[in-house]
Amino acid sequence: MKKLINDPDRVVSDALRGIEAAHPGTLRVDHGNRVVVRADAPVTGKVGVVSGGGSGHEPLHSGFVGRGMLDAACCGEVFTSPTPDQILAADHAVDAGSGILHIVKNYTGDVMNFEMAAELAGAEGIEVASVVTADDVAVADSLFTAGRRGVGVTLVVEKIAGAAAEQGRDLTAVTELARRVADGGRSMGLALTSCTVPAAGKPTFDLADDEIELGIGIHGEPGRERQRIAPAHELAGRLLEPVLADLDFTGAPVIALCNGMGGTPLLELYGMYAEMFERLTSAGIRVVRSLVGNYVTSLEMAGCSITLVRADDEIIRLWDAPVNTPGLRWGR
Amino acid sequence: MKKLINDPDRVVSDALRGIEAAHPGTLRVDHGNRVVVRADAPVTGKVGVVSGGGSGHEPLHSGFVGRGMLDAACCGEVFTSPTPDQILAADHAVDAGSGILHIVKNYTGDVMNFEMAAELAGAEGIEVASVVTADDVAVADSLFTAGRRGVGVTLVVEKIAGAAAEQGRDLTAVTELARRVADGGRSMGLALTSCTVPAAGKPTFDLADDEIELGIGIHGEPGRERQRIAPAHELAGRLLEPVLADLDFTGAPVIALCNGMGGTPLLELYGMYAEMFERLTSAGIRVVRSLVGNYVTSLEMAGCSITLVRADDEIIRLWDAPVNTPGLRWGR
Amino acid sequence: MRPLDAFAVADWLRAFAADVAANEALLTDLDRQIGDADHGANMNRGMRAVAALDPAEFPDARAFTKKAAMTLVSTVGGASGPLYGTLLLRLAAALPPDGPIDRDAWSVALRAAVDGVRQRGRAEPGDKTMVDALQPASEAFDAAQDDPWGAAARAADAGREATTPLVAHKGRASYLGERSAGHADPGATSAAMLIRAAAGTLS
Amino acid sequence: MRPLDAFAVADWLRAFAADVAANEALLTDLDRQIGDADHGANMNRGMRAVAALDPAEFPDARAFTKKAAMTLVSTVGGASGPLYGTLLLRLAAALPPDGPIDRDAWSVALRAAVDGVRQRGRAEPGDKTMVDALQPASEAFDAAQDDPWGAAARAADAGREATTPLVAHKGRASYLGERSAGHADPGATSAAMLIRAAAGTLS
């Protein structure tokens, strides 16, 4: 394992020192609790928007803390969800008395830890609502299982909920919007290489030199199927087909995310996006906003994922609203 | 070689289709000439700011086209400088009669091709000035050699020159500013892994599992020295020492760039930045602006580089000025 | 049965901690097969913190166990943190005062603990989770003629073995669908260690 | 000497193109050692385009050579595009009208071409560049008793060989400092092919 780190046990806390040094006007860091907090939190009269999860997916979530997006992000160990007391510390840091929305990716650990935190916060009289993202169509959806994983749509939920909260909407409205976005999002990913969790010291899985894994998660969880590497236009189809089969994306404005897993260069991501965009256009799907880049990553894994979100005029307006975070920034 | 591409010969043109699809309001693409042009170019009364180089360094340069930064970027083959006719096409696309600044990284090929283009443009009556960036302290500087490579400072030069041109300053003033920034910038990089040029099909160099290469360029050119991988705090010192030995960075506001080479996750880059920031602070160097992320890359190479720029109040004001490009965006 | 006090519970959890530390790589490797390669690190981080607690600083077994539970909750994260935390929280709440303890009292406490895990995780036996080691352990404890902890440990181990052919329905392994079959569940493996440690320290 | 016309120059450049195509991997591998692993691809891309030009469409050798030069300039990029482009541009400008051509005329044209490369690249002999093949070729052409192209080709090859121990002062290899010694220069290698192709087609 060759990494730019001091010690596998210090990776997360070292990175938090760096993010604090790099973005002083935007955020502050509670190092004891490993919580990244918007610089001016709590903001009077504003719903607090809190997310978090295992580390290793940067810029998700810590890179999305700032005006117009998250009020706080809780950073777990690499690929391990944060603990309830971290989440409770985040709630305390952003609580302005207008309630708090937890945005949780659908992993058993994340769901349970955020659930326990919400119970604790509730017991203190803080009103907490939760929205769980579960957009990964690689995983079969069923009432009898843990359901689908939350991946790329989480970024969009954080942006829209953050913008709505910034405009002063109440907890019910922010939660309803976040849920609407989460419900309208679907994703699918693939990996060319595994990542290596620093504490584990070796790759999570092995892939042959000509093999890819389809339906990969963002924690190096194995996917559902292996196949030989194929041209980008074919792989774009392999990612889009299950997404389009799962939800109708025609007749509404669509937000598209062509996301790198961390180790894939922009040059390749733009090439993949070209293929996706053409397929979507010829399927009559109207992509009105897009992001191409490494946003919801899995350490240094090579690969990419596609996320489509069925939007509406209100969601597009909130997407366009100003945001000022390390990872997403536009408007004033 | 496992890459998300259709064909090694189509990598650049495929990516250009993608960047065009992803950023319709910001830029347009001349596919015949492989030139990315700001959507509203030429802008009346404005100096045109043009850069370019080999592809594979994205977001540099195509990702920095847009309001407040570049008017056009010329995209060569992967790691191969663009040709004079590409550059001339860019000049034509952005020429508003106020002159054009070429920002050129100091590689023999880039310098010669931009030089030929400038001669051709000059013959047509277009006034062209050039600024060459040469900030890589890994390379010995000498009158008898090609001199130092241009790397990370190029981003800062493009931002400052772009902001100055946006404010309506004339070619002389924009050129003077660009040169001031270029003169005040120094960089140094290291690699953990090689990249693979698509057309070559195999890694440009080999590194053992515990080896790093210090003083690496952004084209997979071998560095100057190999050593065993070491903790981040030690590597931060190895990068900073030659930079600080080459130029005095005390007594002025400094812009710092902790740049990933493409395959290094943000988690590691922030950890490296923490180490660099602490060393700089204790050396009495005042970092007032910073960027941490993958900005001047070398395909999927793992590694990072540091760039420091000696600034002044005017440069900081121009750094803070609004910019709206795929890769750098703030303000309105 | 060993009389109940904070020292007895501490001995139990320290024996478990030692077993987890010795098998960290094994637990992580099992999780690499069908999860995300962190169960060993997660459990070791948490149990190291628990093992560092000094039972002399707590008034009784209940207070000590509750502290151990909260320590797990706040150091482990992931799925196993809340699950093992809930297990010990419910156990603590169901424990009688310090002093002599009979098998009925342990039976009640163990059942409450396992029920807590099932509620928190909404997992049924057969879902290929730690419940597949814990539920049989609790049942074997109740059914045993003598040596109930020994019977529980054997049942937990058999339950853990039996997870191998199962297709996971809960936790991260469920994302694998059919491909989750053929590997033992990491959480069931650590849970079997927990019960085995009880047999060695509480009997 | 073969009389000068567009077909003679086309034969020369096509022979060079064939040699480059056959040795693309070799040129790239040399560039991998001390550069950026693209010289083979660069030259092959450019020379394929040149080989596709039809000499019948040009009025004379000069027009054809100029077109070949501009084709290289606009398809190769990198350092070799402007350098080989300049070489052919200066050659074209110095060529006499079509028809019989003597060695003096070729000598003048070749010298002009090599001077153009030196000016464009600001490289001196010994800097470990294509100049180290071209300059000796031009000098050997002038000094040869008979078979001046053959002498030039041998000198270019010797010059190319002699680049191996040199430390580069120009081009990308110069970044390597002392580490650039021990490998032949890729541009000198392709330049030696160019002169060898001339010997096979223009003599």
Ligand SMILES: Nc1ncnc2c1ncn2[C@@H]1O[C@H](COP(=O)(O)OP(=O)(O)O)[C@@H](O)[C@H]1O
């Ligand atoms: N819903 C659940 N109910 C009971 N146990 C579960 C559940 N989900 C996961 N587990 C257990 O947790 C174990 C994984 O723990 P761990 O790897 O530490 O957490 P994570 O899955 O968050 O990485 C699984 O092997 C399984 O035994």
Ligand SMILES: Nc1ncnc2c1ncn2[C@@H]1O[C@H](COP(=O)(O)OP(=O)(O)O)[C@@H](O)[C@H]1O
């Ligand atoms: N300044 C120069 N003068 C003459 N030849 C040069 C100069 N710089 C580079 N070259 C030649 O160009 C060759 C490299 O060409 P190529 O690999 O195609 O371009 P690049 O270096 O831009 O990747 C070198 O091997 C060298 O012979």
Ligand SMILES: [Mg+2]
């Ligand atoms: Mg985990």
Ligand SMILES: [Mg+2]
């Ligand atoms: Mg090159």
Ligand SMILES: [Mg+2]
């Ligand atoms: Mg796990």
Ligand SMILES: [Mg+2]
């Ligand atoms: Mg080269």
